[in-house]
Amino acid sequence: MKIRYSVLGAAALIGAVSVPAIAAESPVQNRSIGYVMTTEFKAIYDTPDGKKECPGGLNEGPREQFKVLYPESPGKKWPIVDTQLEREGDIWWPKAEDRIPYQYAVGDIAFGLNLDDKVGPNDFTSPDGEKGIDDQLQRAWACVPNYRSSSYNLGAFNNWRKYLYNIVVIELTDVDSLENDDDVTLTTYRGLDRVMTDATGSQYLAAGTQRLDTRWGKIFIAKFHGKIANGVLTTEGSDYVMPSAGNGRSIADIRYYKTRWQLKLGPERAEGLMAGYMDVDDWKIATNTQRSTHHQAYGAASTASIYRAMRHVADYKPDPNGGENHAISMALRIRMTQVFIKHDDKTVSQSAPTKAAATKLAAGR
Amino acid sequence: MRLLKTSEIQSTFRAKARVPKYILAMLAATVLVSCSGPAAPVAGHPQTRAVAASASEIAIDGSPRRLRLVTAEQLHNTLSYIFGPNISPPVAFAPVTRTDGLLSVGSSFAGVTASQLEIYQKTASTAAIEIVNERNRNFLVPCAPKADDAADDACASTFLASVGRLVYRRPLAQERLEEFVTAAGDAANRLRSFYDGLGIALEGMLLSPRVMMVSEKAEPDPNHPGRERLDAYSLASRLSFFLWNAAPDDLLLKAAASGELHTPKGLARTVDRMLASDRLQDGMRAFFDDMLQLDDFKNLAKDAQIYPQFTGLAVVDAREQTLRMVVDQLVVKDKDYRDIFTTRETFLSPSLAAIYRLPTTPGWVPYEFPADSPREGLLTQIAFLASHAHPGRSSPTLRGKALREILLCQIVPRPPANVDFSALENPDPNVKTQRDRVAVHLKNPVCAGCHKVMDPAGLALENFDGAGQYRVVEKGAPIDASGSIDGKNFADIHGLAQVLHDHPAAPQCLARRVFAYGTGSPASTMPQAELAALYKRFEAGGYRLRPLLRNIVLSDDFSSVHEDVPPTKTAAASVQ
Incomplete structure (x- = not known):
């Protein structure tokens, strides 16, 4: 066993000096370490002016599209049912082709x-x-201002995980070393406790504790086999359901198929990517219920158009009746903070994904 | 009838006690730690000549009769006990000066400023309004007026007599009660509201100096001709504020009224009831908060960039953790006082658990550090470690000084005014640890005298940084936490904890502080023989707190008082 945790390493250096044992204060306990997700946003590659990846310009948002679809002209009166309600219908029941390029x-x-x-x-x-x-998702989203690195909305996504329902906890078990270990297991859970911020107010506090929702949150429990090389964890793929509640209220969880994790691990932080095939319809429901058109308009994000684009380029989970796929490959850039995990031994899932999660994941449309 | 005018109240409050000159002289004499050598002996310590006086040989000196301020917490507890926990006006009084290690003693030497009087008035007003408002009046006023919009002297009298006895801590004189009832009636008729009138009378009652101050009254002691003792109600107050940190309850006042408190059996019966009450936990929380100087946490600040784990919540919880541990060990579990230096039992909150790097659950939960943990006892709790450190780094000197002064009752002289701190800020990259840094103290003879008393104890705590977080290295260099205190060597914090556990001055210090806290008098004014006898009984009782408290409050010295003149045998005299 090679525990590289810095304090342990330092302890080994001490030699003759009397050093109290520190096992009780190490984040790696019983060969496991936990982290809680503090930041997540879609990993979109862009350039400052966007000309390279978006030579045709950026997509326009709901307000701009509305003006195009329902132009004002003298004497023309647009009934609500043919304008606002029609476009609202497009958002929830997108047509096969959008009317906006x-x-x-x-x-x-x-x-x-x-x-x-x-x-x-x-x-x-x-x-x-x-x-x-x-x-x-890079193709579908990189030309939408809302998802580009200059978007004000990225800040909102940064804080998405502060909502209590959205607490994503991972636990690495069978850990012999945070530096190199060819056989570890990552298990996801929904946490039950708010993530504490530190004295500066700008960082999340390491060494907090998370209890696990193993009763109603079975759907969020998934296991991933992985390995750690040079401090970077990489897992194999497995299906995963991520808890998702907008503004802490509207719940619309999102399925990610064949999800993989790639995280640079540390004793207090972990960061990297969670990548997989995101269920496009789950995303649509989550987006429409959690952020109003009004809010999406600030980022020029028109769900009616974006949904169609995502379905066009989706590359996983073919429609059983033929046609477009239902899931799109993507990656989330995530940051996590170390936490201790409090298990309720009676209800911890031993298989991944759980039966409840598997049932939902397998459910066709 | 008239309410007390502000000018009258101010005049009464201005009756501010002055620090007697003899106390200052004795304080100087009890600077026991010599800066030219190791810690000087304290009574009971092997280095000290034995004080062999038995209890029967000890002359009764008693303590000075005191006029002291009620603390904010005492007022809060009193109102809560009388009217229920919902009556909890924000109470924040001006701090008093710590005297002889205790704020409690300092409250005997405090005055009242105009702004403090204003705070009293706001507190009294807020409490009175709460008590008679529509939500509470049906529960707290034991009668209903004939009409809500007019005076009702009978009902007002019933309420004010009952409350007045409890807040004045003795029955209201009939004449005084009638004044309050008349005031309530006048106000009720003017405001056309019985309850508003009652509230105004109650506010005046709560604002009385007799409520906000404890004024002890004496009477001739029939058992000791020529001496004086506290009258029964003053004794009840002294007992109650000491043991419960609140005014006497109904039973205690009844015991005072019946004369029971002035009979040995009656007093013992009352004391045993008080020691068995849950209120004892509140009383001892207040005592240890005072003795351990945890009020420092009100102003404690750390550099957030250096100690991001030390959040505002952690500051609050650290103080609470230590109080919970001490009360749990000494009151709930009735353990040996010395165990607080070695126990692995404590309580955790989420904010503290993050500093200790331990898993926990929401709220306060009991926790026991495992045998291989570096955490053991009071010294390794965040409250002690963080409050006796600098905002951005640890301080062996401050920690050693606190250990000497707070836990061993030894006084370390203040540094000279012209001390040169620049030597400590050594930019030499080879100076990495605090041990390396404070070594400069010992090179300068002027500094060495005191620092060789303080620094070794503090260096044993160097495995904990300025926020109390565990560490084994400092700037890459391993930390050596070995040292010695008063000839006892140790290798690490466990050794220091054990040395402190076994140090005779530790329990003796507690006995001194408890007596001083209970009587409101500096321990330095106490006759050494009485202290020695008290300590012997403490030792014989297994260093348990309840027997110590019982011995103190049942002793004639507790109830016997004298004017503010030096006792016959003082600590100052006995340490010569």
């Missing part, structure tokens, strides 16, 4: 992971040069 991103650079272990013609290359990156 859509700007897809071009280029071959994207963040993400190789989800199918193949290098295909539609795959991207990561900024680090890794081939086979699966991230079709």
Whole structure:
């Protein structure tokens, strides 16, 4: 066993000096370490002016689209049912083709992971040069201001996990070393406790404790086999349901198929990517229930258009009746803070995904 | 009838006691830690000549009769006990000066400023309004007026007589009660509201100096001709504020009224009831909060960039943790006082658990550190470690000084005014640990005398940074936490905890502080023989707190009083 945790390492250096045992205060306890997600946003690759990936310009939002679809002209009176309500209908029941031309991103650079272990013609290359990156969401979203790195809305996504329902906890077990270990298990849970902030108010506090929702949150429990190399955890793929409640109220969980994690691990923090095939319809419901058109308009995000674009480029979970896929490859950039995990031993799931999660994941549309 | 005018109240409050000169002289004489050598002996310590006086040989000196301020917490507890926990006006009084290690003693030497009087008035007004408002009046006023919009002297008298006895801590004189009833009636008729009138009378009652101050009255002691003792109601107040940190309850006042408190059996019966009450926990919380100087936490601040784990919530919880541990060990579990230096039992909250790096659950939960944990006893709790450190780094000197002064009742002289601190800010990169840094103290003879008394104890706590977080290295260099105190060597914090546990001055210090706290008099004014006898009984009782409290309050010294003149045998005299 090579525990590289810095304090342990330092303890080994002490030699003759009497050093009290520190096992009780190490974040790695019983060969496991927990983290809670504090930040998540879609990992979109963009350039400052957007001309490289969006040569046709950026997509317009609901307000601009409304003016195009229902132009004002002298003497013309638009009834609500043919304007606002019609467009609202497009948001919830998108038509096969949107009436507004859509700007897809071009280029071959994207963040993400190789989800199918193949290098295909539609795959991207990561900024680090890794081939086979699966991230079709880059095509659908990179030209939407709301998801670009300059968007004010990224701040909102940064704080998404502060809502109590949205607490995502991962537990790494069978950990012999946070530096190198070829056989570890990552288990996801929904946590029950608010994440504490530190004295500066700008960082999340490490070494907090999370209780686990193993009663109503079975759907969020999933297991991933993985390995740690040079301090970076990489897992194999497994299906996962992420808790998602907008503004702490509207609940619309999102399924991610064949999800993989790639995290740089530390004793207090972990950060990296969670990548998988996101269920597009889950995303639509979550987006429409959790953020109003009014709010999405600030980021020029028109769900009616974006949904159609996502379905066009979706690359997983084919529709059983033929046609477009229902899930789209993507990656979340995430940051996590170390927490201790309080298990309720009677209800901890031993299989992944749980039966409840598997049932929902398997449910067709 | 008239309410007390502000000018009258101010005049009464201005009757501010002055620090007697003999007390200052004795305080100087009890600077027991010599800066030219190791810690000087204290009574009971092997280095000290034995004080062999038996209890029967001890002359009764008693304590000075005191006029002291009621603390904010005492007023809060009193109102809560009388009217229920919902009556909880925000009470924040001006701090008093710590005297002889205790704020409680300092409250005997405090005055009242105009602004403090204003705070009293707001507190009294807020409480009175709460008590008679529509939500509470049906529960707290034991009668209904004939009409809500007019005076009702009978009902007002019933309420004010009952409440007045409890807040005045003795029955109201009939004449005084009639004044309050008349005032309530006048106000009720003017305001056309019985309850508003009652509230105004109640506000005046709560604002009385007799409520906000404890004025002890003496009477000739029939059992000791020529001496004086507290009258029964003053004794009841002294007992209650000491043991419960609140005014006497109904039973205690009845015991005072019946004369029971002035009979040995009656007093013992009352004391045993008080010691068995849950209110004892409140009383001892207040005592240890005072003795351990945890009020410092009100002003405690750390550099958030250096100690991000030390949140505002952690500051509050650290104080609470220590109080919970001490009360749990000594009152709830009735353990040996010395165990607070070595116990692994404590309580955790989420904010503290993050500093200790331990899992926990929401709220306060009991926790026991495992045997291999570096955490053991009071010294390793965040409250002690963080409050005796700098905002951005630990301080072996401050911690050693606190250990000496707070826990061993030894006084370390203040540093000279012209001390040169620059030597401590050594930019030499080879100076990494605090041990390296404070070594400069010992190179300068002027500094060494005191620092060799303070620093070794503090260096044993260097495995904990300025926020109380555990560490084994400082700037990459391993930390050596070995040291010695009064000839006892230790290798680490566990050794220090054990040395403190076994140090005779530790329980003796507690006995001194408890007596001083209970009587409101500096321990330095206490006859050494009485202290020695008290300590012997404490030792014989297994260093348990309840027997110590019982011995103190049942002793003639507790109830016997004298004017503010030096006792016959003082600590100052006995340490010569």
